[in-house]
Amino acid sequence: MKNILLIAASFPYLLNTSCSKEKSINNNYTSGALPVAAxxxxxxxxxxxxxxxxxxxxxxxxxxxxxxxxxxxxxxxxxxxxxxxxxxxxxxxxxxxxxxxxxxxxxxxxxxxxxxxNTAQPDYGNLIGIKEKIALLYPKAMICAHRTDHENFPENSLGGIQAAIENQVNIVEIDTRLSLDNELVIMHDATTARTTTGNHTIAQKTLNELKQLKLLFNGTPTNYEIPTLKECLIAAKGKVYVDIDASWDNTLNYYNRIYNEVAALNMVNMVFFYTETPAVAKGLLDLDSDVIVLLGAGNDTDWNNANNMNPKAKLWHLAEKTLNANYTSNPFTSGIRFFANAYVNSSIAPPLSGKDLIVDNLINNKVSIIQTDVPIHIKNYLQAGNLWLR
Missing domain, CATH: 2.60.40.10 (Immunoglobulins)
Incomplete structure (x- = not known):
């Protein structure tokens, strides 16, 4: 112990140098530093x-x-x-x-x-681009078949799409879900109980398992299967516009997945995307300036969110609260067009003849896309008044 003390006392610079060197090494030591990816x-x-x-x-x-x-x-x-x-x-x-x-x-x-x-130009078939079509709206209006034309076919079915095409309905609305194996299928509900021959949760079954079920029409099994988004888009391409409702999962990642399915078929200018979330709407518009978004604006909060967006969605989905001139005048003047429901999940039947006050009220409040469960009736009614945009 004395020797140690003697060395330290006699040669203090040795200890100081050692410590200084160690300190210097510690200050510059970077081994194990984390990389930063870019x-x-x-x-x-x-x-x-x-x-x-x-x-x-x-x-x-x-x-x-x-x-x-x-x-x-x-x-x-x-x-x-x-x-x-x-x-x-x-x-x-x-x-x-x-x-x-x-x-x-x-x-x-x-x-x-x-x-x-896409490098190739879209094949619009009998259509024009949805942006160009929207520019032609009002006072004439278009008809959107809610969950496809399910007056005579199962809802959200390929038969309902074909019926809409044959009856010259402008737009079909479809609802998307994800299967267990991450396939985009068309179904409004989270389960198959109401609309098919089985009772399963969509997210817990593979596409192949879901394809074993048959869609119901008025409670009776049909030969129609649950379609995929791709099958519906192919059936509609160049023949009818498509309104894609993915609002059960209002995340941009989910809408991006749907966008990719649409873009792969070169149909971005033949569809529009419905969302109730401004962040999703803005994300889609920032992603691709050709995208058309239908944004929920049925109450004061949603209307203010839609009005404050930059850029604004070109289509707003109105409801009873916002369906009046106080809400529609200024946006309409700036180029916004309005979408609203008539006879959707309704116990009220449309009149067999004479005036349809519900439809008239929508037109009077500048609505130019009417979504309905009775698309042929409303198309014929508007056509008789020279208010249908073919």
């Missing part, structure tokens, strides 16, 4: 078939990043490379992710969204 995209919006460059600009205080993994979210394999050039084969919105790893195994991930548009 990358650049040459074109945040591009087109199918065109190569897009992705450049890694990740950092690590140790400068020891050893692995970069790229996930392009389009079904292609994960790619390992410092930088990448990727070609998307389908239109859609893709959340591209870069995961980096350093020598000690620390990882970090960064994600950015890229929009891929």
């Amino acid at each position: 990358f650049m995209i040459s074109e945040p919006q591009s087109i199918t078939g065109k190569q897009v460059s992705f450049t890694d600009i990740s950092t690590d205080a140790d400068d020891d990043i050893v692995t970069q993994l790229w996930d392009f979210a389009d079904g292609t394999p994960i790619e390992q490379s410092k930088n990448s050039a990727h070609t998307f084969s389908k239109a859609g919105s893709y959340l591209v992710s870069l995961t980096v790893k350093d020598k000690t195994g620390n990882t970090a991930t960064a994600s950015k969204r890229i929009l891929i548009k």
Whole structure:
């Protein structure tokens, strides 16, 4: 012990130097520092078939990043490379992710969204683009068949879509759900009990299992199966516009999934998306300026939210509270068009002849898309008054 004290006392600079060196090492020691993932995209919006460059600009205080993994979210394999050039084969919105790893195994991930548009022009068939069609609205109006034309066919069925087409109904409304295996199917309810031969929760059954059920019409089984969103879009393409209601899951991620299904079929300008959530509406409009959003504006809160959006949704879904000139005059003047219900889930039957005061009230309050369970009746009524926009 004395020797130790003697050394320390006789050579104090040795101890101080050692401590100083250790302190210096601690101040500059960075081994095990976490990487920070980041990358650049040459074109945040591009087109199918065109190569897009992705450049890694990740950092690590140790400068020891050893692995970069790229996930392009389009079904292609994960790619390992410092930088990448990727070609998307389908239109859609893709959340591209870069995961980096350093020598000690620390990882970090960064994600950015890229929009891929179709190079080919849409095949509108008998239609024009929905934006162009909306510009023609009022005083003439269009008809939307609620849950497809289910006066003579099961609701949300391919038969209901075909009936709407044959009867020259302008728009069919459909409701989307996700199956257990993440397939987009068409069903209003969370379960199949009311509309099919089975009683199952949609989210707990695979698409194949759901396809074993038959849709009901007035309680009687039919030959129609639960359709997928893709099947409905293909049936409607170039023949009837589609209003997609996904409001049971008002998240932008869910709507983005639906958008990709629509974009892959080059139908973005043949559909519109209904939501009650301004953040989802804004997210869709920010994603793709060609998107048409139908935004709920049926009460004061929703109306104010719709009115304060920038950019504004072009279609507002009104209800009884907002269905008057106090709410419609200014938005209408600025180019907003209105959507409202007539005879939807209603115990009131439309008149067999003479004036239809419910429809007249909608037209008088500048509604130019009428959603209904009796589309043929309202189409014929408007047509007789030269108020139907074919």
